[in-house]
Amino acid sequence: MRLLLAEDNRELAHWLEKALVQNGFAVDCVFDGLAADHLLHSEMYALAVLDINMPGMDGLEVVQRLRKRGQTLPVLLLTARSAVAGSCKRSQRRRR
Numbered sequence: 766m767r768l769l770l771a772e773d774n775r776e777l778a779h780w781l782e783k784a785l786v787q788n789g790f791a792v793d794c795v796f797d798g799l800a801a802d803h804l805l806h807s808e809m810y811a812l813a814v815l816d817i818n819m820p821g822m823d824g825l826e827v828v829q830r831l832r833k834r835g836q837t838l839p840v841l842l843l844t845a846r847s848a849v850a851g852s853c854k855r856s857q858r859r860r861r
Contacts, residue, residue: 824843
């Protein structure tokens with residue numbers, strides 16, 4: 766299974782990528798939201814793992830753009846934030 770990992774903390778990205786590869790995943794890793802959006806638009810993935818707080822474009826905006834293009838692949842959002850539920854709900858309301 767091929768997935769995209771987008772995490773701006775390079776040390777964390779390295780460890781996540783290593784763990785995913787060791788468990789049989791093919792991983793493309795990028796460090797900002799713009800690169801993630803570009804790859805999600807031009808490549809095929811089974812899953813996207815996105816940090817919410819990234820330079821260039823945050824993970825929630827990447828998901829919004831993904832959905833506007835009609836792409837339905839599953840997305841797992843990573844964050845260090847303590848309050849994310851409100852952000853996700855606001856994101857869902859904007860799509861309607």
